[in-house]
Amino acid sequence: MKKEPSILRYKHLGVLTQYANVVFLKNDSHVCISEGFTALTRIRVSTKNTSIVASLNVVTSNILLPDEIGLSDTAAEKLSISEGDTLSVSHLETINSLDHLRSKIYNHTLDYNAYQEIINDVVKGDYSNIHLSAFITACAGDRMDINEIADLTKAMIVSGVQLKWNKEIVMDKHCIGGLPGNRTTPLIVAIITAFGLTMPKTSSRAITSSAGTADTMEVLTDVSLSPEQIKKVVEKEGGCFVWGDAARLSPADDILIKIEKALDIDSEGQLIASVLSKKAAAGSTHVIIDMPIGETAKVRNRKKAEQLKTHIEVVGKEVGLNTKVIITDGSQPVGNGIGPVLEAIDVLSILRREPNAPFDLRERALLLAGALLELSGKVAAGDGVKTANDLLESGKAYTKFKAICMAQGRFTEPIIAPFFHEVHSENNGTLIRIDNRKIAKLAKLSGAPEFKAAGILLHVHLGNTIRKGQLLYTIYTQAEGELKYALDYLKMHTDIMTII
16 A cells, blocks of 8 residues: 655664754655655654654665654654654644744844743744744843843743642752852752751753753762652652753753853843743742852853842742842852762762861852741841851751652762873962863863763862962863863863963
8 A cells, every 4th residue: 555645664863963853854755755845844743642843854875765764862752653653744834933033033022922922832842943043042132121031931930840839938049150060059958958948959960061960969869850759759858959851840941041052142031031930830939049250150240240130039029939149259160079970079078077078169058058048037137157057067967968869769979980180280379260161161071971970170279379280180081082182172271270
């Protein structure tokens, strides 16, 4: 019996495309010919039960037969298909929300309904990377007023799962970013939950950095928990440390942020919507935002920080969050470790009250935890840091930390990578500058976060008096190949640390 022209057999090609849906067809496929499909066309690919939108790549080799279709691994996973299954393909229907996008490109103000339509189509996968790039660019700079930012935030909140806790107070914390090693979140969750408050913390993996909180915590415990699993852990221990993507909270944010990183655009409006939508969707009521400022941090100056602080707190109130922004020092990495395992070691050393624990990471975590305790109204103003310190020094925070890890599936001690290279000072002087971005890139080239034990261990900090030959930092890798990449980068960038 002759096949319908739109029906094709799936062939597994093993192509990784990160998060993009990509479909592969033979150039002489009857579908390409009859439907007029050309390379980069956006088409709908369907099974009997579900469908996705994907970008078409046309194959001229014999890797596919004319009646076969290949998919990126991401696309195949979303469709839950196996080799030999049949799929149908069709033209993509009209995307009505693109009218709103075009309006925003011409700097018109959009309302909640317009943003909701855009975000719904983004989550469905109907927007190509070109459309996403256009949306991000159209919203960049000062092209969104405060009401638009609030409307975008609300639209992103309802785009995915929303957790409910039936609690009057649910705590949360976020860092704007840009500081390697700034792994305060696990410490804060341990302190807040040891106090008796609820803190169901969802965190991200690294996108362009050397580690996200989820990457670091995955060294110690399981972080890919479903919403149902998260609820069980939180009901038992009062808090969690989980990967936000697995929880399916504000999925539009995860899509948009990957394009923002590729474009190297930090849209203030979308940054605020990104942060606050995740917090609201997680069921939080009280949120502390850590905003580091520094020459090589994400926020570069005090004026920008103050403006961003005001907008975050206003939009937070609009979406029902009690939000406080704390501006912190972003001039250098925090802690000693940069990379999942090395950061996990820092966290444990502080929780275990070890004498060599990084003082700066400890003090930053206590500052933020103290502010969060005071924001809850359960601790008097001015007593937050002392209360947080007491919970840390008593060992209660460490006990709670291990209990949460066990509730999530395991508690595993971190293991340092087998290969390393020490970097020593070539002159005497004072360490006056550390480039956050370059040292983070060096850690990434060493293999972090894909290789959990890879990264950088700092032995010095700003203001230290340095002797010629003194050990500055150690590069750790899990494979000699990555060490070569890191050393090649190091040879070309001798200004990662400035000593004069």
